[in-house]
Amino acid sequence: MLRARDTMDRDYAKPLDVPALARVAHVSAPHFARTFRATFGETPHRYLQRRRVERAMFLLRAGDRSVTDICLEVGFTSLGTFSRTFRDIVGESPTAYRRRGPLAGVPTCFAMAWMRPRS
Template sequence: MPPVTTGTEDANRRLLRARDAMDRAYAEDLDVPGLARIAHVSPAHFIRTFRATFGETPNRYLQRRRVERAMFLLRSTDRSVTDICMDVGFSSLGTFSRVFRDIVGEPPSVYRQRGPLPPVPTCFAMRWARPSSFGEAPGE
């Protein structure tokens, strides 16, 4: 007999499925209606419940996820900022630069000048450098 779940647990699982899809396919052209279909809710309900559950809108979460990946690529490759911008899912260099600066606090080109990532375990370096959705500096 399968375990009994409450409606809230089921709704949370569906939201997690949508967030996992965003994590896996962050570079693809994702939209709220498609993500809402994954969660089996209306787009408006998806936005409200995602924000209530995770503390930010689906769009902001996706932007932050893309910027997080761009941060890694900027400091671990010599690829151009434009190539990285397109590879992480932004369609405009201007939008990428604005969003990156809003989240990280400096433009991508300045962030890149910090040099290569330190020789520490990747999980530690990524957690230290992960941009926060709550306005705190990385690593705080």
């Protein structure tokens, strides 16, 4: 399971599916999905989405690239899906998140821990 999670952390922008991740973990796809959820508390798909949104949050704060460019860079293929998933995880749209900006006067390590998306 750790090998598959590490693959998702490293290759989050690539198209990954449960059968491919199950091969990395050397188990069947159904067993992988059940065990991953039992081990990490969320489905492999949701974990991968959260990792992509975390990276998008950094890119939205770090520069002035378009939301569409960021969406494609982190591995989403549809701006609509990206925006909906971002809103579900973060609680606001990517544009609103960018507009709000970083937390002023708060050390970066605390801000990152506080703002980290949770399932």
